[in-house]
Amino acid sequence: MALVADALSYTYGAGTSFAAPALRGVSLSLEVGELSLVVGATGSGKSTLLRLLAGLYEPDAGEVRVDGEAPGEPGRVGIVFQNPETQFFAETVLDDVLFGPRNLKFPDAEEAAREALESVALPAATFGDRSPFTLSGGEARRAAVAGVLAMRPSYLLLDEPTAGLDRAGREAVLGAIAAARTRAGILVVTHDPEQFLPVTTRVLALSAGAPVFDGTVEELLANPEAYEAAGLELPAVVQAQLLARKRGAFLPEIALDPALAAANLIAARGPVR
Ligand SMILES: Nc1ncnc2c1ncn2[C@@H]1O[C@H](COP(=O)(O)OP(=O)(O)OP(=O)(O)O)[C@@H](O)[C@H]1O
Ligand SMILES: [Mg+2]
Numbered sequence: 456m457a458l459v460a461d462a463l464s465y466t467y468g469a470g471t472s473f474a475a476p477a478l479r480g481v482s483l484s485l486e487v488g489e490l491s492l493v494v495g496a497t498g499s500g501k502s503t504l505l506r507l508l509a510g511l512y513e514p515d516a517g518e519v520r521v522d523g524e525a526p527g528e529p530g531r532v533g534i535v536f537q538n539p540e541t542q543f544f545a546e547t548v549l550d551d552v553l554f555g556p557r558n559l560k561f562p563d564a565e566e567a568a569r570e571a572l573e574s575v576a577l578p579a580a581t582f583g584d585r586s587p588f589t590l591s592g593g594e595a596r597r598a599a600v601a602g603v604l605a606m607r608p609s610y611l612l613l614d615e616p617t618a619g620l621d622r623a624g625r626e627a628v629l630g631a632i633a634a635a636r637t638r639a640g641i642l643v644v645t646h647d648p649e650q651f652l653p654v655t656t657r658v659l660a661l662s663a664g665a666p667v668f669d670g671t672v673e674e675l676l677a678n679p680e681a682y683e684a685a686g687l688e689l690p691a692v693v694q695a696q697l698l699a700r701k702r703g704a705f706l707p708e709i710a711l712d713p714a715l716a717a718a719n720l721i722a723a724r725g726p727v728r
Contacts, residue, residue: 533608539599
């Protein structure tokens with residue numbers, strides 16, 4: 456059981472004078488319980504990839520399979536867009552989040568909606584009756600995540616779910632993702648991988664629509680050159696350790712946690728030049 460993409464390619468405006476390939480030969484596999492990151496410079500094809508995975512676009516080449524079937528079955532793959540506030544349409548936050556589970560005819564639709572709102576720290580008792588259009592940017596993003604979580608999808612595609620959130624908002628979304636992960640595979644597009652790397656199973660880096668790195672976090676930390684060559688920045692804590700290693704510090708592993716990194720650096724006692 457997995458969401459599988461095999462050699463996907465996609466061109467906007469194919470056959471017209473402005474045709475430009477947005478995605479070229481991208482493959483991935485996401486299982487329930489996994490959290491994969493998709494990173495890449497702006498315009499590298501990340502959002503295009505999510506739309507193909509959700510079945511919103513048809514690939515020019517390659518194919519998407521959701522648990523072995525063609526994408527499109529309602530509720531199986533949930534997507535939160537980069538600008539989720541544009542997805543609201545109901546008069547209240549609760550109605551908006553209820554739409555999905557009701558549409559899917561969940562017998563416990565209301566409970567699913569309330570649970571989802573709770574999981575992103577927007578309790579229905581406080582936020583349920585508000586108009587979604589009066590939410591702050593950070594609240595709106597979390598409400599959009601709740602709207603998709605309420606459908607209990609097997610695969611959850613999140614485009615920049617923490618962009619513009621403060622620490623509490625990020626932690627609320629990260630907590631909701633961790634909870635959803637017990638029953639879903641999660642794919643996160645982000646420009647800020649630091650917060651996700653400690654809980655990430657795989658990283659896919661795109662450059663100009665093509666994969667430049669695809670591997671586990673351990674593989675990425677062991678071999679960051681391809682990632683950095685694509686113009687992507689590793690977290691500062693990782694950069695500091697790689698630099699210390701280059702200067703002779705003996706660091707058998709690269710830590711993501713700053714406290715662990717500091718401890719390893721102190722223990723390394725290499726001939727730092
Ligand atoms: N509807 C569209 N019509 C034509 N070209 C498009 C369209 N949407 C995206 N593109 C182009 O396809 C390429 C990939 O876009 P995409 O939105 O997937 O990038 P992205 O990696 O999500 O970028 P960002 O980090 O800025 O969100 C870009 O060159 C973009 O200009
Ligand atoms: Mg995008």
